[in-house]
Amino acid sequence: NAGVMQNPRHLVRRRGQEARLRCSPMKGHSHVYWYRQLPEEGLKFMVYLQKENIIDESGMPKERFSAEFPKEGPSILRIQQVVRGDSAAYFCASSPAPGSADTQYFGPGTRLTVL
């Protein structure tokens, strides 16, 4: 059973471009969580989604960031008009039911670098 998959693993963008990060949850998991880790900081919760629904986006910046988890296909974290401060590691996790991080399976992360 494949684990949580994220791609790309590394992404380089210039300021003002768009970044799209993809997350394929584990088979049978319908709950997806996104976290961001800024340099020298811990992971911080961004958003929690179920299929076709955003359940909790309280950790998501109000502008430029959006997330979706369509009925078919991976979850997408989209960052428009990236700025240097968006450079970070973005982790996705999935679970078969809603719950705290100890019930979640994490992907390897996407490292975004904004030039």
Place this chain on the structure above:
Amino acid sequence: GDSVTQMEGPVTLSEEAFLTINCTYTATGYPSLFWYVQYPGEGLQLLLKATKADDKGSNKGFEATYRKETTSFHLEKGSVQVSDSAVYFCALSRNTGGFKTIFGAGTRLFVKA
């Protein structure tokens, strides 16, 4: 608000040395406490957890005891191996559930043969 503070890395040890990675937390009430490990190129994996004061979590030779009086959850291992080289994250979450686990910044461990 809730927070987790762990010792800065990197920590470099020789094989078979004793490991301690300090972790302290700030939270009201009685959160659950966790240690996660991230091996190179992989996602975070839950290493161990404790849900109430004086509980000891243990796994793969690692241990940590929930100390309410010192608000600490230090990670220890008696004899590290090269394969333990990884980044270790301390974290807490509310026993009432929810998704907003609070993570520390991580401590990178290098073990030399």
